[in-house]
Amino acid sequence: MILRLSIASLFARALTVGMTILAIALSVALFLGVEKVRTGAKASFADTISGTDLIVGARSGSVQLLLYSVFRIGNATNNVTWESYQDIAARPEVDWIVPISLGDSHRQFRVMGTTQAFFDHYKYRQGRSLAVADGAIMDDLFDTVIGADVAATLGYTVGDPIIVAHGLASFTEHKDQPFRVSGILGKTGTPVDRTVIVSMEAIEAIHVDWQNGAQIPGQSTPADVIRDMELTPVAITAALIGVQSPLQTFALQRAINNYPEEPLLAILPGVALQELWGIVGIAETALLAVSAMVVVTALIGMMATIFSSLNERRREMAIFRAMGARPLTILTMLILEAMLMAAIGALLGLALLYIGLMVAQPILDTTFGLWLPIEAPTLREVWVILAVVAAGAIVSMIPAIRAYRMSVADGMMVKT
Amino acid sequence: MADPVLQICDLAYQWSGRSAFSVAVADLTIAKGESVLLLGESGSGKSTLLSLICGTILPDTGTVSIAGTNISAMGGGARDRFRAEQIGVIFQQFNLLPFGSVADNILLPLRFAPKRRKRAGDAADAATNLCSALGLPAGTMDAKATALSVGQQQRVAVARALIGHPPLIIADEPTSALDADSQAAFLDLLFAQMASHDTSLLMVSHDPRLGERFDRVIRMEDVAQIERATA
Numbered sequence: 054m055i056l057r058l059s060i061a062s063l064f065a066r067a068l069t070v071g072m073t074i075l076a077i078a079l080s081v082a083l084f085l086g087v088e089k090v091r092t093g094a095k096a097s098f099a100d101t102i103s104g105t106d107l108i109v110g111a112r113s114g115s116v117q118l119l120l121y122s123v124f125r126i127g128n129a130t131n132n133v134t135w136e137s138y139q140d141i142a143a144r145p146e147v148d149w150i151v152p153i154s155l156g157d158s159h160r161q162f163r164v165m166g167t168t169q170a171f172f173d174h175y176k177y178r179q180g181r182s183l184a185v186a187d188g189a190i191m192d193d194l195f196d197t198v199i200g201a202d203v204a205a206t207l208g209y210t211v212g213d214p215i216i217v218a219h220g221l222a223s224f225t226e227h228k229d230q231p232f233r234v235s236g237i238l239g240k241t242g243t244p245v246d247r248t249v250i251v252s253m254e255a256i257e258a259i260h261v262d263w264q265n266g267a268q269i270p271g272q273s274t275p276a277d278v279i280r281d282m283e284l285t286p287v288a289i290t291a292a293l294i295g296v297q298s299p300l301q302t303f304a305l306q307r308a309i310n311n312y313p314e315e316p317l318l319a320i321l322p323g324v325a326l327q328e329l330w331g332i333v334g335i336a337e338t339a340l341l342a343v344s345a346m347v348v349v350t351a352l353i354g355m356m357a358t359i360f361s362s363l364n365e366r367r368r369e370m371a372i373f374r375a376m377g378a379r380p381l382t383i384l385t386m387l388i389l390e391a392m393l394m395a396a397i398g399a400l401l402g403l404a405l406l407y408i409g410l411m412v413a414q415p416i417l418d419t420t421f422g423l424w425l426p427i428e429a430p431t432l433r434e435v436w437v438i439l440a441v442v443a444a445g446a447i448v449s450m451i452p453a454i455r456a457y458r459m460s461v462a463d464g465m466m467v468k469t
Numbered sequence: 470m471a472d473p474v475l476q477i478c479d480l481a482y483q484w485s486g487r488s489a490f491s492v493a494v495a496d497l498t499i500a501k502g503e504s505v506l507l508l509g510e511s512g513s514g515k516s517t518l519l520s521l522i523c524g525t526i527l528p529d530t531g532t533v534s535i536a537g538t539n540i541s542a543m544g545g546g547a548r549d550r551f552r553a554e555q556i557g558v559i560f561q562q563f564n565l566l567p568f569g570s571v572a573d574n575i576l577l578p579l580r581f582a583p584k585r586r587k588r589a590g591d592a593a594d595a596a597t598n599l600c601s602a603l604g605l606p607a608g609t610m611d612a613k614a615t616a617l618s619v620g621q622q623q624r625v626a627v628a629r630a631l632i633g634h635p636p637l638i639i640a641d642e643p644t645s646a647l648d649a650d651s652q653a654a655f656l657d658l659l660f661a662q663m664a665s666h667d668t669s670l671l672m673v674s675h676d677p678r679l680g681e682r683f684d685r686v687i688r689m690e691d692v693a694q695i696e697r698a699t700a
Contacts, residue, residue, distance in 0.1 A: 054580050058569055065568035368563055374525060375560070376629075377553020377581035379546050464525025465558060 055382070059390050062369070066362065070394060073355045077398025080351040081441055082405035084344040085434055089406065091337055093425040095330070098124075101243045102322045104176035106302050109133065109141060109309055110291035112316035116332065119325035122153060122291035125163045125244045128221070129155065132288035137315045141292070144308070146301040149174050152289040154256045158221045162203050164249045166256030166286075172198075174295055177243045187211050188236035194255055194280055196235035200246040202418075204237045211237060215249065217259060220266070227259040229273045242424045254284040294319075348441060352448045355394055359387060359452040367463060370456060375465035383460045387453035388446050395445025399438040403430060472537035474637045474669040475499040475522065480531035482521060492517050493694040494531070497687075501636065502667040504660070506680050509689030515673045518693060519639055522671070523556060524548040536636050553582035557630025557638045562646040564626035565614035572596055572610045575629045585633035592632070599628040603658050620651045624658065631662050638663065640672040644679070656682055 063070045102123050110118040111131030120126040142150045151174055154166035172183050172190055188211035191198055197215055204210070215232040219225045232251060240246060258279045262272045274282075296302050302321065309319035370383050410427050417423045430438075477497040484490040492514045499505050509515045520526045521533055524540045532539045535555050540548050557578070565574045575596040579586040589595045593610075600609055603624040614622065623643055630638050640659075644652040660682065663670055672683070680686040689695075 054573070054576070058566065058573060058577075061568040061573070062566075369566060372560075372564065372566055373577075374549075375523070375552075375558040376578040377549050379549040379581075381546070382581075464520045465523060 078401035081402025391449030
């Protein structure tokens with residue numbers, strides 16, 4: 054009966070109580086959302102590359118190399134010459150090697166030049182290989198294979214023409230050498246979905262008439278002429294390497310890092326990822342702390358609401374007292390009320406999270422390649438909700454103790 | 470003679486607020502089934518006296534006995550329970566929990582008083598019977614307390630005080646919010662219900678015209694010495 058009366062009392066103050074619950078719900082949704090994005094991002098990043106033992110690029114930072122070679126975030130500061138690439142490829146430890154050439158774009162997507170070996174050796178999510186969903190892997194010089202998101206966003210189908218732009222976010226286009234979509238890859242949840250893949254030779258081909266980053270005025274070599282040209286790359290951006298035996302990984306890494314002809318850097322993707330977490334970890338913790346503070350703020354807001362309601366509820370408490378309720382009962386009622394508000398708020402927050410996930414999932418996936426799975430609440434989330442209810446109870450102790458004192462002092466008489 | 474329902478002996482109470490204020494009652498006794506009107510102006514210490522009788526405040530010296538039990542000797546929780554068992558309280562107005570139904574309000578004291586609940590038998594039936602005896606329209610039980618008129622609310626308050634037949638009813642100016650006709654009707658209903666269970670009534674008022682309906686009329690100044698320090 055007390056619980057029912059508490060609920061009735063909450064309903065009677067529907068507006069303020071509703072606002073309080075909404076504030077708690079939003080804060081809990083934010084907190085759980087941050088947590089979801091955090092774990093989702095981690096899982097998604099970790100799933101992006103698998104089976105690659107070393108990544109080689111021009112000497113810079115290991116995190117930077119990982120970011121631009123695998124995640125297409127940021128840019129390479131320098132290239133690796135084709136001679137160095139061939140030197141490394143010829144080493145006995147190397148089982149396979151895939152060159153990558155970046156730097157051009159198509160609309161908002163990056164263009165990556167590579168070889169057939171990329172489709173054979175690039176693995177994601179515990180060893181899965183890329184699969185062509187439609188069409189075939191490029192055959193002609195001006196053929197391209199596009200990722201699932203590229204096709205979905207731009208509405209491309211096999212056979213459509215593509216014009217590649219020079220550089221990123223650039224207005225100068227390689228208009229003279231249009232490409233044709235030969236294949237569309239299946240969805241992977243990795244940056245490959247947002248990549249336009251062409252052959253290494255194609256990257257050279259579209260730059261035939263270019264020098265120092267600009268088109269030579271008036272010069273335009275017809276595509277058929279280019280096809281007959283020798284299109285050996287001058288440089289590559291990075292290379293993915295698989296070694297013969299895992300034991301050789303470190304030896305090869307050391308050899309590449311000490312390569313005398315050119316300053317190079319070889320990294321282990323897993324180690325670089327760990328390093329990346331180390332950097333992101335601080336921001337992650339800060340974000341989590343901020344969202345936790347938002348939850349605390351909402352609970353303090355609830356405390357303020359209860360406080361301000363005390364005066365107008367003096368009469369109510371006097372009636373309870375006159376009917377034989379102990380001051381402790383009044384204290385319990387107020388805490389119960391707060392816990393109800395916190396619980397409803399937390400559950401509503403969880404519901405908001407799921408609604409938010411349903412809305413944001415495709416958007417996050419297409420814009421950031423971040424796939425947040427919609428699953429049943431984890432044990433951690435259940436704990437968060439319980440913690441919010443417990444914190445609500447603790448916070449409400451302060452006004453409840455005041456109500457207790459008031460009801461002891463007032464007894465059943467209220468002088469209004 | 471059986472134990473009086475209420476007996477106050479040599480009571481003294483000093484209110485320790487900002488304004489020093491003390492009440493002293495040498496002797497006040499109410500017998501079983503007796504109705505007493507306590508007349509006093511506002512500020513004459515009536516509310517303090519009622520709080521002392523109900524045990525929400527404790528006297529510094531002396532005893533307050535309800536149905537033969539000295540409540541001053543009880544612990545706080547036991548005293549609250551005892552109040553719920555033994556005393557029905559009717560306030561001046563705004564007696565009811567606005568968010569509860571009429572039934573919720575009437576049954577509320579039984580929640581804190583298991584013996585009284587037992588005495589009431591089927592509590593919902595008892596409440597319905599009281600409501601009809603008090604002239605409340607059928608179907609009032611499920612209505613929101615605030616949906617009723619002031620006169621109806623006071624009758625619900627009476628039903629709440631009477632349910633489970635506590636030996637003593639304390640009423641603090643229950644008719645002051647009602648007009649003269651409603652006052653008379655209200656008292657008729659109250660007395661009729663109390664007569665059937667030999668219930669005692671202590672009603673506080675400033676209106677001496679009500680006196681003729683009570684067994685006994687006492688004046689606040691006759692039973693209590695009030696002292697006020699003029700600060």
